[in-house]
Amino acid sequence: MSPAVLESKAAYDIIKERFGDAVSEFDANPTMPFFEVLDASRWVDIALYMRDNSLLQFNYLACLSGMDYPEEEKLGIVCNLECIGKYTHKLAVKVKCQRDGGSIPSVSCVWHTANWHEREAYDMYGMVFEDHPDLRRILCPEDWTGYPLRKDYKVQETYHGIKVPY
């Protein structure tokens, strides 16, 4: 493991110690080491802990992207977390939910950046973020049908009488 990954591992160990089975094993991916939140209902607790623990201080949500896993019948998010200031560790966190009607707790109260990012993930993949203050589509028009980044997405034939496909 490179020094950067070792740093991330050290941060992960603190989280694992506190949350035990709610988080998965550490994946020592050299570009972006990550772990998965197995119990999605504890995601906000974990997020708050990661932000506020003095040894972790993940105060910067660099990115939150959506993911589609059709073979697992799941949707998910990937959060890239960093610390600005005291530490240089980086971690990605994955959270998954059911593909149909699934929901993930919103972390927009933990990192305000998440507000728009979660709206984007909702717009593109269609998972619901519980307790999000303003969950509306952000890129597509309000009355757009379907979620464009799902792997089985089929574009609609017309939108307000305008032909959509080529």
Place this chain on the structure above:
Amino acid sequence: MGLLDAKVSNRNVLVTSVDNVMNWARLSSLWPMGFGLACCAIEMMATNASNYDLERFGIFPRSSPRQSDLMIVAGTVTMKMAERVVTLYEQMPEPRYVLSMGSCSNCGGPYWDHGYHVLKGVDRVIPVDVYVPGCPPRPEALIGGLMKIQELIRMEGLGISREEALKKLAEKSVDAQQVLDQTRKAAIA
């Protein structure tokens, strides 16, 4: 210059047709609707800037559709924006002209196959008079397109519809390859 061909008597009397004067006035003060959609808009702004100086043609962007006679659709028209473009177009008084600038606006550009969110050509929602190809077109190309609009205006007149004017223009059309060959020959010589 249509007017300069007209006969001017020694008492400063100018003899010409109403069509001629009206069209000359219209084509010498084109006011494009001032809005841009994507990267082509940067090129459009560059064209309006001092280096290319569109004001020598009397072309100056106007911020209100009610006083514009030309719409330059510069850039990617998304489905979300398409309806707004139509609204702007409908607010413009007639006679109005539309210049579609760049591949995106002409046919969807790089999004023509996989871009679910892009209108595959602005002519699906509003009629287009002149298409300027390119991604994005250089200011020279846009100026070429604007001059084409001016030619179209010159062909129009009282009792001559846009269709007839377009037909007349088509008769005058030159083969692009021929022009290129000539220019190349001239450059070598």
